[in-house]
Structures are given as C-alpha cells and as structure tokens.
Amino acid sequence: MSPSLYNELYFAVHRALRTVIPDLQDRIPITWHTAPYPFILYVPFIFMAYLARRQDTYIVRLLLLPITLCGIVAAAYRYVWTIPDLNVYNWGQCLLAAVTIAKSLEYAFTQVGMLKIGEIRPGLVKGKRSPAIQVNRPSHHTITPWLYDAVELAHTLRGLGWKFGQGVHIPKETRPLERIPFLSATLRSFITNFLLLDLLECIIKLFPGVGSPIGGSIFYPNLSPIPRYLISTLIHIMTGTSILFGFKMVYDLITLIAVSVLNSSPTCWPPVTDHPWTADSMHAFWARNWHQLLRQTFLVLGGYPGKWIAGDLGMLLGTFIASGLFHECAMYSMGRGFDHTVSIFFTLQGPVLVLERVWREVTGRRVGGWVGRLWVYSILFLGAQPMGTLNHT
Incomplete structure (x- = not known):
C-alpha cells in the first residue's frame, strides 16, 4: 500500500526539520575546528540588516528570509557544547537565535526598511535630501559606514534612536x-x-x-x-x-x-534595569522596572500576530506566550526535553495584567503601594517557584 500524501508530507517536513535541528545525539560538537561554522551561518542575517538600511530592497529581503532563518536555527541547534560545565552556552546560543529570528522577520516584512527617528526612508531625514545623521555612530569609527550601519542595527535591542524603540521605557x-x-x-x-x-x-x-x-x-x-x-x-x-x-x-x-x-x-x-525591587504592580514590573532588552523580540514573535488575531488583548497574550516559548525552546537545547512549566508561568502573566486592569476599572484605583508590592513579590517569589523543578526527560 503506497503512503498517503499526508504521510509523504509529514515525512518530508520531519526530515527537513531534523536537518536543521538534529536529535541531540546527532548534533555536531563545537571544537576549534567546527567553531567557525555557526558564525558563518549568521552572515545572511548581517546582510539582511545591511539591506534593511538600504532603500528599495524589500523584495530582496523577502527572498533572503528563508535562508537567513535556516542559518540561524542551524547555528543554534546543529552545533552543541558537549562539556557539561559549558551546557549553559547551548542555552545562550538558542536565546540569541530567537532574538535574531525576530529581528530577521522584522527586517524582511517592514517594507520601507528599518528607520531611525526622523527618517522617512533609510538614511533620509524628512525635509532633507542629505543622508540622516547616524544617532549612535561614534565620531571616529574604525569600520566602514555600511558595515557599522548593519552591525548597529543587528545589535540594538531597546532601539534607542530607532522608530521601533519609541515608547520603550528608559531608566x-x-x-x-x-x-x-x-x-x-x-x-x-x-x-x-x-x-x-x-x-x-x-x-x-x-x-x-x-x-x-x-x-x-x-x-x-x-x-x-x-x-x-x-x-x-x-x-x-x-x-x-x-x-x-x-x-x-x-x-x-x-x-x-x-x-x-x-x-x-x-x-x-x-x-539596563530600573530598580525591579520597587515594583508595586506586575504592569510596572514588566513595562518599566525589569529590563526591556527583549521587548521587541516578544512583540514580533507573539504580540503583533496576536493583535492581528484578537486586537489589543491578543497582543498582550501573544507577547507573553512568545516570552514563555522563548525561554523553553532555549532550554530544549540543554538536552532536558520540553517542560512547559516555564512557558505556563510567562503565559499567565497576560491574565495577571488583565486582572490588574479589571481591578482598576472596578475600584477606580491602580494596583500599587505596599499591597501592590506584596502582590508582585508573591507572584515572583512564590508563583514562579515551580520553574525550579528540573525536567529529567
């Protein structure tokens, strides 16, 4: 009996997935000989950042996106640190992969390109024909301007001086x-x-x-x-x-x-942070007191798709779902399998913020004061403790 179309597609997708993300026993140990390869796989990402700062590159960025994403995932999951004391590096390189995947998606689907504040097109300030002033560029940089532009965009997280960073809290x-x-x-x-x-x-x-x-x-x-x-x-x-x-x-x-x-x-x-211990509501904690380095990552991976599906509520829930999966997918690289305790904790932060909003609408007062601080501490110190249980699967 010949296999069905579904079985053929499932087999093809599974083989393709395992080519990029092999089983743990099939991954390539990182040695002095193999170490350059993960860096090489990030070259398309840097090129994507370069294109995002150049005009009329939208189609090229879209075409480059699949190979960029495959390279990022392969760099994170095909190569593994085998020394037990260095296992945390596997976690770190997969966190990096999630961040750069979000950046790549934003570079590809932002049609006009990645703009700095005051620009109408990459390098073009509104009302001027001359190139825009590079907000963060050192006055005596030692690398060529086009490479500095790409590296700056690839490394910025909070988006200081960039349009995507407008509205982020800066301590x-x-x-x-x-x-x-x-x-x-x-x-x-x-x-x-x-x-x-x-x-x-x-x-x-x-x-x-x-x-x-x-x-x-x-x-x-x-x-x-x-x-x-x-x-x-x-x-x-x-x-x-x-x-x-x-x-x-x-x-x-x-x-x-x-x-x-x-x-x-x-x-x-x-x-990088703004006195997290002083937070008196979970809204204040996540929006201001805790670091905002991954804000755009979670918006791209979950918040924006969530808003497209269910408006502002979908954006809120999608952002925290992305946060949970961000942490858990990185832990998968450490050889412990999947344990969605962490995913559940971060996902529940969405409903927690909804509860704070309901409290404000019902009582006319925001969550705050010493009661609000106890509320924050109870969630962070008690509600988050199940994440301390190791999955041995």
Missing part, C-alpha cells in the same frame, strides 16, 4: 555623562556586580544538586513542608538576584567596551 541615568567619570562609574558598577554575582553563585552551589552542571530541584522531598519551602524560596530569591546582577555585569562590560574602545557616546548606554 533615568544616575552616572555622570562626561566620558571619563562615566567610565569610572561603570567600572565600579561592573566590579560590584561581578563580586555580588560571584558571592551568590558560591552560596547557591552549597545547596545539593542545585549548583551542579547536571542540575536538580530546589525542592528537597526529604524535608518537611515548612523548611522545604523556606529553603526553596531562599534559593529562588538568590537565583533571581543573581540573574539581576548578571544582567548588570554583562551590560556594564559591554558599555565599557563600547564607550572606551569604540568611542560610543555615554548617552547611548542608559541603565
């Missing part, structure tokens, strides 16, 4: 904006965050299983409920705080390189 700067004092303050911040992260990491590793490369659960079943959940809460809070220090540390390091080596302006590097 108030607390450092002096003169170059040398700014670098000194950033260096002190980097050292402080590095030491605090190192301290917390050392403490977390003292808990059995939690700090090992193999991983484990923050819940110890041999303990009675009260000490079990007290310990899990402590580990959870320290882990979240470590992530916060890690964000700041890495951002400080990149800022130091950009300002001191690449001669970027200090105004291009505002703080």
